[in-house]
Amino acid sequence: MLNILEKINGFLWGAPSLLLLAGTGLFLTFVLKGLQIQKLGYAFKLAFTKDKDKSAEGDVSNFKALMTSLAGMIGNGNIAGVATAITLGGPGAIFWMWVVGLLGMATKYAEALLAMKYRVKNETGEYSSGPMYYIERGLGKKWRLLAYAFAIFGAFAALGIGNSVQSNTIADVMSNSFHVNGLTTGIILVILTSLIIFGGLKRISAVAGVFVPVMAVFYIVAAIIIIGINYDQIIPAFALIFKHAFSPISAAGGFSGIVVTEAIRHGVSKGIFSNEAGLGTVALIAGNAKTSHPVKQALVAMTGTFIVTIIVCTMTGLVLIVTGFWDASGGLISGVAHDPTLEAGALTSAAFGSSLGVVGEYIVSLSVVFFGFSTIIAWYVYGVKCFEYMFGVKHIKIYRVIYVGATFIGTIASLTTVWAFADMANALMMIPNLIGLLLLYKIVKEETDNYFADPITKELKSS
Structure with missing residues (x-):
């Protein structure tokens, strides 16, 4: 079974899918005339200020919607994922992570805009949104099967890669670093997860609004200190990134050598893994934002990709490079000797430990x-939105119980097969979502053009 799943995942996450993801981002960037660069400053202004327009409707603020989304994105992909990209693709992989991050901002923008435009109110008066809604309502009921496909795979992926896989990683770290057994970790996680998710979206977003900024700042500050300690290696580090984004790396210092295609492949794949652009997850929370226009929340949503890929992933990558730990065989810059058998997460830990x-x-x-815990909380929102679409609000308690159960199982079980299933479901979320985005691109362009052509919008932007 595992071998079959690995072959399926090898195809689903192969070059065609990665090209489709990057290609969609490139196409939307062209259609939107590089909006993610032109309007980035305005987007951050919207993210950190309250929408004063009295016509604004929604369940949570733009900021809390962004923090909930970031809770799902800022995860172990920013630690282990970046280390994997560099050790397998060389320093040049960081450059390609930047590229896919910038293109992914356009994809995230489109996902959030369509989520806002086609959101609906459920029986409790709370908004529901996501790719399944904009596929069905934007393309028509004949596309409903595609909408259900996204919902099925989204609900399953949340139980796996968004939950049990995360709790499994947490249990391993708690055992190895703090000598806490898996059963104890499982019980603690079940209690904390239950307290938060049974409180509904507002409690989840409130926790994320405090938890995520503190968590991210804590990690970034530590990374900046390490980079500062190794300040003399900053320029050589950037030189390596740009040089090996376009030229092969010769075997040296025990390093096996890497061709440019490997840098591109691992940079693109790990960039997408870290920011989730194209998977449709941001659309599952964006519709709950309290805002007066779909474009406003779309701009806020795209800042999440910038924060995760351009800031957090870059910090991790620079730490690995300036400390010499990007080469698992011994370090090509600073010559730091370390264990060549270190895995990705442990490699990042060792890099931080070398300076601090x-x-x-x-x-x-x-x-x-x-x-990992923030990812569990955020992916519950994604999973329950998908479950709600299929079975209605009155049955979401069932999903909550299943979700909490998956959290516990993850801490005590071997999840190799579960990871493979979840990885497959993650890829299968992408396909219906990208089809929806490409078929609805004219709506995205029209809404964007109308918003920025509005004289009132221009006045608000300048105030």
Whole structure:
């Protein structure tokens, strides 16, 4: 079974899918005339200020919607994923992560805009949104099967890659770093997860609004300190990134050597893994934002991709490069000797520890725990929205119980097969979502053009 799943995933996450993801981002960037660069400053202004328009409707603020989305994105992909990209693709992989991040901002923008435009109110008066809604309502009922396909795979992926896989990683870290057994970790996670998710979206977004900024700042500050300590390696690090984004790396210092295609492949794949652009997850929370126009929340949503890929992933990558830990065979810049058998997450921990000692290693360990827990909370929102679409509001309690159960199972079970299933479901979420985005691109362009052509919008932007 595992071999079959690995072959399926090898195809689903192969070059055609990655090209489709990157291609969609490139196409939307062209259609929107590079909006993610032109309007980035305005987008951040919207993200951190309250929408004063009295016509604004929604369940949570733009900021809390963004933080909930970031809770799902800022995770172990920003620690282990970046390390994997660099060790397998070389420093040049960071450049390609930047590229896919910038293109992914256009994809995220389109997802959030369509989520807002086609959102609906459920029986409790709360908004529901996501790719399944804009596929069905935007393309018509004949596309409903595609909408259901996204919902099925989204609900399953939330139980796996968004939940049990995360709790499994947390349990491993708690055991290895803090000597807490899996059963104890499982019980604690079940209690904390239940307290938050049974409180509904407003409690989840409130927790994310406090938890995520503190967590991200804590990690980024530690990374900046390490980069500052190794300040003399900053320019050589950037030189390596740009040089090896376009040229092969010769075998040296025990390093096996890498061709440019490997840098591109791992940079693109891990960039997408870290920011989820194209998977449709941001659309599942964006519709709950309290805002007066779909474009406003779309702009806010795209800042999440910038924060995750351009800031957090870059910090991790620079730490690995300036400390010499990007080469798992011994370090090509600073010559730091270290264990060549280190896995991705442990490699990042060792890189932090090389400059900050045991404190640095604990920072990474705690980051893995907190990032993983925030991912569990955020992916519950994604999963329950998908479940609600299929079975209605009155049955979501069933999903809550299943979700909490998956959290516990993850801490005590081997999840190799579950990871493979979840990885497959994650990829299968992408296909219906990208079809919806490409078929509805004219709506995205029309809404965007109308918003920025409005004289009132221009006045608000300048005030």
